[in-house]
Amino acid sequence: MRTTPRGNGGVSPEHKPDLPAQNRLLAALPADVRERLQPDLESVPLALGAVIYEAHDALSYVYFPTTAIVSLLYTMENGSSAEMGVVGCDGVVGIAVFMGGDTTPNRAVVQSGGDAFRLPLKPFREEFRRSGELHRLLLLYTQALLTQMSQTAVCNRLHSVEQQLCRWLLLSHDRLQSNDLIMTQELIANMLGVRREGVSVAAHRLQQDGLIRYRRGHITIIDRPGLESRVCECYQVVKKECDRLLARPLNPLGPCA
Amino acid sequence: MIPSIPELALMRGLRPDPGNNRGCAIERRGAPERMSRPPARGLLAPMPASNPVLVRNRILSTLAKTEYRRLRPGLEQVALQENEVLYAPGDVVRYIYFPDDAVVSLLFDVDGHRTVEVAMEGNEGAVGLAIYLAGVNSCNLSIVRDPGTAMRMEVNVLTKCANQRGRLQDLLRRYVHALVTQVAQAGVCNRFHSIEARLARWLLMTQDRVGSHELRATQESIARMLGVRRSSVTAAAGRFHEQHMIDYCRGRIEILDQRRLRAASCSCYGIIKRQYDSFLN
Numbered sequence: 001m002r003t004t005p006r007g008n009g010g011v012s013p014e015h016k017p018d019l020p021a022q023n024r025l026l027a028a029l030p031a032d033v034r035e036r037l038q039p040d041l042e043s044v045p046l047a048l049g050a051v052i053y054e055a056h057d058a059l060s061y062v063y064f065p066t067t068a069i070v071s072l073l074y075t076m077e078n079g080s081s082a083e084m085g086v087v088g089c090d091g092v093v094g095i096a097v098f099m100g101g102d103t104t105p106n107r108a109v110v111q112s113g114g115d116a117f118r119l120p121l122k123p124f125r126e127e128f129r130r131s132g133e134l135h136r137l138l139l140l141y142t143q144a145l146l147t148q149m150s151q152t153a154v155c156n157r158l159h160s161v162e163q164q165l166c167r168w169l170l171l172s173h174d175r176l177q178s179n180d181l182i183m184t185q186e187l188i189a190n191m192l193g194v195r196r197e198g199v200s201v202a203a204h205r206l207q208q209d210g211l212i213r214y215r216r217g218h219i220t221i222i223d224r225p226g227l228e229s230r231v232c233e234c235y236q237v238v239k240k241e242c243d244r245l246l247a248r249p250l251n252p253l254g255p256c257a
Numbered sequence: 258m259i260p261s262i263p264e265l266a267l268m269r270g271l272r273p274d275p276g277n278n279r280g281c282a283i284e285r286r287g288a289p290e291r292m293s294r295p296p297a298r299g300l301l302a303p304m305p306a307s308n309p310v311l312v313r314n315r316i317l318s319t320l321a322k323t324e325y326r327r328l329r330p331g332l333e334q335v336a337l338q339e340n341e342v343l344y345a346p347g348d349v350v351r352y353i354y355f356p357d358d359a360v361v362s363l364l365f366d367v368d369g370h371r372t373v374e375v376a377m378e379g380n381e382g383a384v385g386l387a388i389y390l391a392g393v394n395s396c397n398l399s400i401v402r403d404p405g406t407a408m409r410m411e412v413n414v415l416t417k418c419a420n421q422r423g424r425l426q427d428l429l430r431r432y433v434h435a436l437v438t439q440v441a442q443a444g445v446c447n448r449f450h451s452i453e454a455r456l457a458r459w460l461l462m463t464q465d466r467v468g469s470h471e472l473r474a475t476q477e478s479i480a481r482m483l484g485v486r487r488s489s490v491t492a493a494a495g496r497f498h499e500q501h502m503i504d505y506c507r508g509r510i511e512i513l514d515q516r517r518l519r520a521a522s523c524s525c526y527g528i529i530k531r532q533y534d535s536f537l538n
Contacts, residue, residue: 074445077524082448084441099434100427102535105442105528131420139430143391146437150375150397153444154365157373157484193448233368237396245391 020117022066024090024246025141030133040123048113048182052093056103062094062124067114069175071191073107082156082193084149086111088175090242095142097121098128112172112182140245147241155234156193162202164192166231173221181219313468314355314408315381316428319537324423331414337401344388344399352409354384359405360466362482364398372398374482376439379466381533387433403467431536438532446525447484453493455483457522464512472510
């Protein structure tokens with residue numbers, strides 16, 4: 001089934017087969033709901049750079065990432081874009097489907113290759129309409145995403161590139177099961193909506209201080225507490241709100257749980 | 258550390274409603290009137306259900322007559338004063354506000370000493386709804402930027418109504434999705450676009466919500482909302498003034514030429530507006 005190359009170090013060598021429980025939302029569902037959804041849940045590989053949906057696309061599936069990380073990018077008319085939200089094993093891609101907005105002006109692009117479970121709209125909507133646990137969890141998740149986007153907006157405007165880079169690395173690390181990110185500085189600059197040189201200077205400083213190591217498209221996080229001491233408050237605000245709302249630690253299977 | 262709802266209730270001398278497991282309906286001991294900060298100044302007396310009230314809130318006015326009639330006894334018209342805090346961090350949502358012509362700013366606190374507007378909610382909105390979804394407000398400050406009237410409804414009554422047949426639940430969900438879009442789109446806009454384009458967007462968005470060409474805002478307050486220096490706002494507003502697109506004096510801004518202001522704004526205004534228009538259809 002896995003035809004798309006992973007192209008990603010974000011998976012530990014002792015990679016176990018993906019289970020729906022690796023996604024926090026799916027894991028939090030009661031057994032009866034999960035049993036109802038199970039026959040329609042399909043594990044799919046998401047390759048780095050793959051576009052899950054373009055702005056104003058009608059969606060055919062919702063995606064629950066397990067090891068993949070997906071960026072929600074908002075674009076400008078001149079083509080530049082910035083990441084306003086990041087969805088990994090903590091969330092779901094495609095809130096427009098259940099919030100009823102039909103389409104959305106953002107694009108969803110795989111930022112770190114890995115796996116996800118996807119669910120076709122029909123069984124998903126049927127379960128959502130039962131107004132049970134799935135309904136409740138997804139509304140909570142939407143609120144967590146709203147907090148993440150608000151805080152990202154504020155952070156982008158007011159904090160240094162170094163602080164933003166630390167935030168971005170920590171948010172990604174929380175959603176990965178490894179200390180290795182496959183990511184170029186160019187891509188990070190696009191996500192943060194800043195110039196590449198700004199990211200280079202900040203990454204260089206973090207490397208000099210022994211917090212990360214980078215080489216041609218790989219970033220390794222060496223000193224997580226060090227990054228936490230350099231990041232702005234935005235990281236904690238988002239993480240706390242997400243943890244509080246979903247009441248489970250992020251990355252329960254990962255090394256930094 | 259975010260206190261749990263019972264802790265929060267204890268801290269404020271409040272009592273969680275045992276019938277509501279999210280603990281969102283909370284009453285003040287002895288004084289059931291209101292839970293957010295300033296005492297309800299200028300509260301209009303609740304109007305009898307038979308008395309027609311001009312409802313300009315777009316969610317309420319989109320509802321079918323029969324559904325609105327079912328809601329009506331639970332709605333109360335209130336006057337929202339300038340700078341009134343509707344929700345502060347730690348508050349539990351008791352009312353959802355449906356503004357007619359009041360505009361509420363959703364502010365985020367940064368570094369503990371300044372706030373930035375991440376969204377505005379007006380006649381298209383249901384203020385407090387997004388916070389209600391989360392159970393308790395942990396991060397944002399909802400403050401009345403433009404005074405005016407709103408209809409408000411207790412959250413537990415609203416929940417009951419939304420669970421009955423009709424469009425309300427769907428509209429409320431769609432509203433939250435439009436709000437998510439606004440926060441994100443305004444976020445990238447503030448990142449990439451010129452102050453002039455952002456100021457134009459902000460003025461147009463405010464005008465849409467106030468429903469008038471005349472806005473109450475000082476350059477100081479706009480600068481705070483946009484998270485820029487006051488002098489930048491002064492320069493941009495000065496250029497709009499020279500081109501007869503706006504006029505301003507002493508805390509008032511009049512929009513003279515909406516069409517050209519729209520041309521001066523970025524595409525973000527249109528993107529956000531379309532999302533809001535489509536959620537009501």
